[in-house]
Amino acid sequence: MEKLKSAISQTLILSISQSNPQNLHNTCSSLHEFFNQLPQFHQMIEDLAHTNTSLCLKNEESALEFKLKGNNCFSNGDNSNALRFYTQALRVALRDVDVMGKNLVATLYVNRAVVLQKMGLFLESLRDCNRALAICRSYSKAWYRRGKANTSMQNYNDAVCDLKVSLCMEHSLSGKRQIEGEIKLILGQNNGEDFPPNVIKCKESNIHDQLQDIQLQCVETETKGRGMVSLTDIPQATLLHAEEPYAAIVSKNCRETHCHFCFNELPADIVPCSSCSMALYCSQLCQIHARGQDRQFHTKKHDIGFNLSSDLENYVASVMKAVDDGVNIKQHAEHKHECGVNWPIALPAETVLAGRVIVKSIEQNKRFGESSAIVNLVCHTPSYAHLVHGLE
Structure with a gap:
């Protein structure tokens, strides 16, 4: 990157520094033409965009190593580090x-659920x-x-149902005895009451406080210009x-602490991107929003293989x-074109943000059958062609 910067002539640098919105397109075109003649520029683009050499690839061996470290920490009562290692394993697990x-990922989620329950994080578990x-x-x-987590949360109806389902699926006699003991313990703590299964969970009330009608009017003043004012009192x-912003990117210093989609602080049960080890999300919903896939995993919808x-x-x-709700989301997938390549971690956040703006513009223009200077400029460079075609 520094070699490319040093190769730019002073005349072009001066032109860039003096550019304005009116001549920005010409300035960008000049810069593009200059770089397009440099072999090292094309090589750098290939290195950044080549998925086979990505630093963010999934790796089964690394996942198993992190899993083993998590198991050892859990055995030694070090729940904090066990949580950290299981999360690292999830980031790189295929x-x-x-x-x-x-399934390795399912096993890691269950292992982490055990640690989260031990730490008192029952909802996360x-x-x-x-x-x-x-x-x-x-x-x-x-x-x-799941039954143990619901028991800790005093959701006894669900806990008994979870354990009964587990009992039907458990193969070992020792496992069945343990589950039966858990069910008896819950029923014994509640005076022997046999909880009926919750066939359908009660939904939250749809009754909301009705806010009064708010009437807004556009006004203009000499000191503050145009604005909106309310003609009624606003609670x-x-x-x-x-x-929603047109495009956004999490700052590099917040990548390990905040959701890469909604920017909220990450909970203990972090959800990694399903296809790379770079992006982290606060929920599966944010992960699907960012990645743009209908389902992270494909499972049988109806047949679970057991008689219940x-x-x-x-x-x-x-x-x-309830698990499936909200997964069929159709919207712009901002992380999809970055997933599994090096440039989002190698380039400044501002450059990655610019890439998101360009890709969204390309998608919108394609959707409406239009062409733009940005699309033509990006498509003109062979090194970018596979990124653009991948959006189709």
Whole structure:
């Protein structure tokens, strides 16, 4: 990068420093033509965009090493480091790899769920169990751990149902005895009451406080220019307007601490990108928003391979519906063109943001069958061609 900067002539540098919005296109074209003649520029682009040499690739061996370290820490009572290692393993684990007959990612989610419960993070533990079930809904241990998390949260109805489902799927006699003991313990703590399965969870009330009609009017003053004022009283903390940015990027110093989509602080149950080890999200919903895929994993929708009672079948269906809710999202996938390449981590955040603006512009122009100077400029360079074609 520094070699490329030093190759720019002083005349071109002066032209760039004196550019304005009116001649910005010509300045960018001149810079592009200059770089396009340099072989080292094309080589750098290839190195940044080549997925086979990416620093963010998934790696099964690394995932298993982190998993082993997490297991050792958990055995020694070091829950904090166990959580860290399991999360690192999830970042680099291939999503379609089976180890000892179980999906590696699902196993890691269940292992992390155990640690989260030990740390008193019951809701986070429950969410990890749901993520494991989204991959393999016949995973007995995921249902068992979900029951333990619900027990800790005093959701006894759900806990008993989770454990009953786990009992039906468990193969070993010792495992079955342990689950039966957990069920008896819950029922014994509640005076022997046998909880009926929650066939469908109660939805939150749809009744909301009706805010009064807010009437806005455009006004103009000499000192403040044009603006909007309300003709009626507005209650405090009322949201009047919200708008999504055209493009946004998380700062490099916040990549390990904040969600790469919504920018909220990351919880303990971090959700990594399903295809690279770079991006981190606060939820599977944000991960899907950013990656643009309908489902992170593909599982059988109806058949779980076990005979369950009708009540338990209804319960499983309600749980899986809640897990699946919101995954079919159709919108601009801002991370998709960056996933698995080096340039988002090698280039300044401002450059990555500019790339997101360009890609979104290309997508919008393609959608409406239009062409633009930006599209033509990017497509003119062979090194960028595969990035543009990948959007089709």
